[in-house]
Amino acid sequence: MSAGQIHDLGYKRYVGSRRAVSTRWTVIMRHQIATAWAGWWRFKLWLVAAFMVTAVSSVLLYTLGDKLFRRIGGFGGALTRFVDGILPDSTIWYCKAGFLVSLAISATVVAGDLQSGAFTFYFARSMRPRDYVLGKLAGLGVILALIMAAGPLVLALVRVGLSDDLDQAIAMLPTLYKALAVGALGTVLYTAIPLGFSALIANRRHAMAVWAAYYLLVGWLALGLSLLTTPALSALDLASALHAVSLHLFGLHETGRAGDPPTSAALIAILGHAAIAIGLVVWRVRRAQQTGVGGAS
């Protein structure tokens, strides 16, 4: 622009209606989803991986669930356990994809906004802290649900679809709810908990590192200690906790590993972590609202 020259495409005062303040969190949600979708390695790659898990599991369900195959290869019930366990055991694989997405996205959200000064951008407008928290949780929730909930739901549909007759299909319907419950819990795990870490540590890279360290190292340590002390301790390995809940819902908890945590401990661990994490996010965002606009003085 040359000095003194002002361009204007024509200005008209806006007289139309504005979106209600109470629904503006959906703008943040859409933006969060669009941002995650923009790159390959942060989300799409792991979505493809989750799709592969679903595809392979579906093929296994279809082939091993075949009546003839079951008749000739019962292996003393081992095959039945394997087939019944395909869906709940698939959470182990979805957890790996979910963790990687949470590492790349969930664990960086609040920390990234703190670093870039984005809270000033948000709160100079009519956004409230709860709009931000809700928008981010919902956006991340949709992203993680595509990894953690969509796959189990598809597998549950495959199982229902492979029923021998209508009566069996109706009897299998609760599988859908159970798959949704596992998916929802997994979504909460990889959405809220890493978001809490990103609120706790105001640096993107550090938040990623601490979340990874907590998830992997504390998890392994807890698993190891649980073998020496009490199985409940292994609930601190969040992936194991989710697997334990999944096995319980599908009635396979008796066949789980020796170190698997009790279901109640697993649920408390996941939901407790999530509650603390959401509390941290709310605290951090409220604080950012009051200090972000107009400098710190």
Place this chain on the structure above:
Amino acid sequence: MTALIELGGLTKRYGAITALDGVTAAVDGKIIGLLGPNGAGKSTLLKCMLGLLPYEGTARVLGLEAARDGAEIRDRVGYMPEQESFLSGMSAVELCTYAGELSGLPRTEAMQRAHAALYYAGLEEKRYQPIDGYSTGMKQRVKLAQALVHDPEILFLDEPTNGLDPRSREEMLALIVDLPVRRGCAIVLSTHLLPDVDRVCDQAVIMHRGGVRFAGTIDELRGARGRDSELLVTVKADAARLADELTRAGATCRVTSPIALQVDLPASATSQLVFAAARTAGLQVRELGVRRESVEAAFLRVLGEDGAARTAAPGPHDGGAR
């Protein structure tokens, strides 16, 4: 008619510290300079006016009470922050569209207005590039555009010319002057750069130690000091000769350039003494006016000795008054 900003006994305490101490003022105008040394309470006042902090007393912006209608005020106010406040990885168009949507505009409207605001701010084709690679001047333009995109009635500009080279500063000031004319929005300009205030503002609010020390027009700020006995005289040539003549007549003179001098007339004398002295010296008076303070001098006077000392010795993060 309701004033743009009305403050009544506005008090804000952070524990034992009183950031705003019963601030009372009614502010109107097109471009209002908000001045004060660091720690004067400008930021706290801004936060209270945007409804971001609880307070005692009243703070009405556009006739709305900030404590109750903060969200509506923020829909009708644009804020250009001093510090960077961008979202990493976004282009200027994406950021401004997002800003418009967050302020309640429908997506299509937000996008159209984002383009218009960025074009107006002078970003033209660069608006499609990621902000991360922008220069300081370009970032300042994006900050202005994102504050404008939702069509605010008041713009709060926090140090808008900070870090700009002289040319970019001129362009930014030209935009600030143009905004009330073209878009009909009032501007509250918070800055340490007093020449900027002198150049663009028609009103000033000076804050110090949590209180308002002055609120009024720039002319009142400077002219309140003007007296008929303190004159500025410009002659065609040889100001020194006129100074000698006036000194003989009892005036006190200071030659500021070969053609200009400041004159303090003796008691009971009028400006006729200057013309008489010029006639005697054979000089032609080109301009004669009441001497007024610069905005900087008026600012320091309003703050008093304590304020002057504070602004003269800014801390490590303190812009200080310039």
